[in-house]
Amino acid sequence: MSNFDDQPAAEGAEKRQPRQSRLVKAALDCERFGRFDVTVRNVSQTGIGGQAPHILQRGERLTVHLPGHGPMRGTVRWVVDRRFGIETDGEIHIDRLRAAHGGSLPSADQSVEFRIIPPPTTVAKRPGLSLGAATPRDPHRSAWRER
Numbered sequence: 365m366s367n368f369d370d371q372p373a374a375e376g377a378e379k380r381q382p383r384q385s386r387l388v389k390a391a392l393d394c395e396r397f398g399r400f401d402v403t404v405r406n407v408s409q410t411g412i413g414g415q416a417p418h419i420l421q422r423g424e425r426l427t428v429h430l431p432g433h434g435p436m437r438g439t440v441r442w443v444v445d446r447r448f449g450i451e452t453d454g455e456i457h458i459d460r461l462r463a464a465h466g467g468s469l470p471s472a473d474q475s476v477e478f479r480i481i482p483p484p485t486t487v488a489k490r491p492g493l494s495l496g497a498a499t500p501r502d503p504h505r506s507a508w509r510e511r
Contacts, residue, residue, distance in 0.1 A: 388461060392416065392450075393427035393435075402448075404430070407458060411441070411451045420448045428452055432460030 388404040390412070397418050404414040412428065420426075424440045428450060436454035443449075 388431065390414070390431065391429040393429070394420070394424060396421075396424075399429075407456055407461065409455055411438070411449060412456065413447070413449045415447050417446065419443065419446055426450070430456065430461060432462075432464030433457070 388407070389401060390404050391399055391401050393399045400417055402414050402416045404412045406413045412430070420440045420443050422440055422443055426438055426440065427435045428438045429435055433454075433456065436452050438450040438452040441449045441451050
């Protein structure tokens, strides 16, 4: 039995659509909260998963506004705190999402260039910072300047 379903999955039940990790800003419309912005974290052909500023209710019907798509109706299928999964009535086109962002939607499965950035070589002295013990000659002077 799933954490999010009341009934066990039936034999031969339709499998979940493959997900693609995306980070997209979208909006939802519902009766309780009106229109509000959400962050979509993964997308499939028939649904989205993401995070909202409000806690949605399972079974709630709402309108999904995705970049590159017209408004489409959807049903909240699961909720954990402010995270949610919505099954949409219409098909979601990943290529339209990418085109709406100028082709700059990075996916989690794309390779990203990794660079090691060396630490700074100059020492920054901050006013009022005392490093090291004060010399017995002058209790207000740090040994830092003498190094």
